[in-house]
Amino acid sequence: MFQKLSVFLVLVSVFLIRCDEDEDNNDIFVPTKEWQGVKKGQKIPKGLHVRINLETGQTEAKLLDDDDKLEDKTKALSAIPEDTRQEETPSQSPIPKSTLEEAVKNLKNDFSPEEFKKIKNQYRTYDDIKKSLNELNLTPKLDAEVIADLIKNHKEVASAEKFDKVELLKILEDLEFLAHQYDNAHEFVKQSGFGDIIYKNLNSSRVDVRKGTLKLMAALMQNNVPPKIHALETGAIAILLRLINLESDSGVKLRAVTALGALLRSFPAAQKKFIESGGLSVLSKFFDTDNIRVQIKVVTMVSDLLVEHQWAGNDDKMSKYYVSFDLTKRILEHEWCKKLNKLLLGLLITDKDDHDSIEKCLTAMHSLRVQCKDEYERELIISLRNRYEVLGAADADSSSSFFNVLKDLCDQILHHVHTSVKTEL
Ligand SMILES: *[C@@H]1O[C@H](CO)[C@@H](O)[C@H](O)[C@H]1NC(C)=O
Numbered sequence: 001m002f003q004k005l006s007v008f009l010v011l012v013s014v015f016l017i018r019c020d021e022d023e024d025n026n027d028i029f030v031p032t033k034e035w036q037g038v039k040k041g042q043k044i045p046k047g048l049h050v051r052i053n054l055e056t057g058q059t060e061a062k063l064l065d066d067d068d069k070l071e072d073k074t075k076a077l078s079a080i081p082e083d084t085r086q087e088e089t090p091s092q093s094p095i096p097k098s099t100l101e102e103a104v105k106n107l108k109n110d111f112s113p114e115e116f117k118k119i120k121n122q123y124r125t126y127d128d129i130k131k132s133l134n135e136l137n138l139t140p141k142l143d144a145e146v147i148a149d150l151i152k153n154h155k156e157v158a159s160a161e162k163f164d165k166v167e168l169l170k171i172l173e174d175l176e177f178l179a180h181q182y183d184n185a186h187e188f189v190k191q192s193g194f195g196d197i198i199y200k201n202l203n204s205s206r207v208d209v210r211k212g213t214l215k216l217m218a219a220l221m222q223n224n225v226p227p228k229i230h231a232l233e234t235g236a237i238a239i240l241l242r243l244i245n246l247e248s249d250s251g252v253k254l255r256a257v258t259a260l261g262a263l264l265r266s267f268p269a270a271q272k273k274f275i276e277s278g279g280l281s282v283l284s285k286f287f288d289t290d291n292i293r294v295q296i297k298v299v300t301m302v303s304d305l306l307v308e309h310q311w312a313g314n315d316d317k318m319s320k321y322y323v324s325f326d327l328t329k330r331i332l333e334h335e336w337c338k339k340l341n342k343l344l345l346g347l348l349i350t351d352k353d354d355h356d357s358i359e360k361c362l363t364a365m366h367s368l369r370v371q372c373k374d375e376y377e378r379e380l381i382i383s384l385r386n387r388y389e390v391l392g393a394a395d396a397d398s399s400s401s402f403f404n405v406l407k408d409l410c411d412q413i414l415h416h417v418h419t420s421v422k423t424e425l
Contacts, residue, residue: 035060143178144187150175151188154197165208172201172212179219188220189230202239207249214255221262231263232270241274241282254294257283261301268312268321271305275325280334287339292350295343296357302331303364310367328371337372340365345380355406358384362409373416381417385410 029042038059049062154171157164175197178184188194201213217236220227231237240260247253260279264271274280283298309327312318344361347354362384365376385407392403 029061031061031063033063035062143181143184144191147175147178147184147187147193148191150178151191151193151196158200165206169208169212172197172209172216176212176216176219179216180222182224185220185224186226189227193220194227194230194234194236199234199239202243207252210243210247210249210252211255214252214259218255218259218262221259223266225267228263228267228270232267232273236263237270237273237277237279241277241279245282245285250291250294253291254297257294257297257301261297261304264301264305266308268324271327272325275327275330280330284334284339287342290346292343292346292357295339295346296360299336299340299343299364300360302336303367306331306367328368331368332371336368337375340368340372341375341377341380344384345377348380348384352387355402359402359406359409362406362413365413366409369413369416374418376413376417378414378417381410381414385414 029036029038038061150171154168154175157168157171175188175193179188198213198217201209204210204213217231221231237260240256240263243256244253244260247256260274264274283302286294286298289295305327309322312322340361344358344365347357347361351357365372369376388403388407388410392401392407395401395403
């Protein structure tokens with residue numbers, strides 16, 4: 001009887017009534033017999049009918065009708081389905097708290113990711129819903145249970161005799177959807193998700209499964225410290241490097257580099273481990289192939305790290321975490337200047353109008369302009385600069401145009417380049 005989603009949100013709204021027991025907030029909702037909007041922050045006295053409008057997030061409350069029988073008015077909680085049609089109007093009598101809690105528990109067990117997505121599409125945005133739920137202090141538990149269910153489902157699907165790939169990918173996608181929320185990623189770690197799902201799936205013989213898993217992994221670690229620490233401690237760097245090294249599918253390779261980037265970003269301990277594990281040698285191998293997309297991805301990731309180090313070097317508090325290894329020196333040892341030259345040349349030969357990739361390559365060159373200087377090919381950068389000057393001038397709102405940004409990048413690099421070299425492709 002509590003299967004309807006609209007009921008669920010009204011049920012949880014009832015907990016507002018319980019939340020106001022410690023009273024020092026003097027803004028208390030004054031109920032009448034009509035539905036009235038509850039203002040943000042207002043406390044709701046016990047024993048009222050409360051409902052949340054899922055479309056607007058508006059909470060409304062009113063007094064119970066006189067004929068509502070109450071055994072104990074102060075302890076009673078009520079629930080009213082929100083958009084119930086006339087013919088199925090359920091009893092409006094208050095439901096005892098224990099029954100309510102039981103119902104909410106049951107509901108949550110039935111609350112599949114499918115339904116979760118449905119709410120997302122049906123009602124406003126996920127964030128809005130989370131916010132509404134958050135105000136009721138229910139979200140962490142709710143999400144934790146959804147994650148537990150997904151992990152359980154994953155185990156069942158992965159070990160089933162007849163492997164259902166579509167179902168497994170759906171689970172990974174649902175987890176990824178949840179993983180973007182900080183607390184959820186933490187929860188996933190606590191529930192052994194890395195061991196039970198990530199590392200197992202990365203050994204899967206199926207390309208799609210490896211890809212979906214890497215996407216989930218990157219989402220978990222994006223700007224999120226606890227999962228990063230966990231990943232580092234459980235050997236993620238070696239696992240990702242092995243995958244990058246041995247993987248034959250270039251889509252998987254690309255995703256693995258993305259996951260590695262998410263792990264290394266703003267995390268000097270992981271960067272150190274990456275260097276010590278020979279990570280730069282593994283990444284350097286991409287430059288012996290003609291996979292320009294992965295090369296762009298790699299130089300972008302590395303130049304982000306370089307910029308991070310340069311920033312940290314200027315910050316007293318941060319620098320101590322970064323001095324234990326000289327990233328720039330290690331990168332130069334892998335002939336990064338030559339690699340960047342070659343990549344730029346390759347880009348201009350294959351598609352000189354791929355400005356996004358050229359920008360990424362120039363940005364990477366820019367991050368090493370002081371160190372590489374004369375190793376960069378001057379003539380090439382000059383002609384590129386002139387091309388962007390022309391393109392920028394032809395652009396209507398020119399001063400801030402993308403082409404001018406590219407021209408400025410060239411200028412700043414050229415500032416350090418004095419002599420010409422010849423790069424062989
Ligand atoms: C994945 O495969 C590697 C190499 O064969 C192995 O060392 C590792 O234990 C496997 N991991 C899992 C979780 O099965």
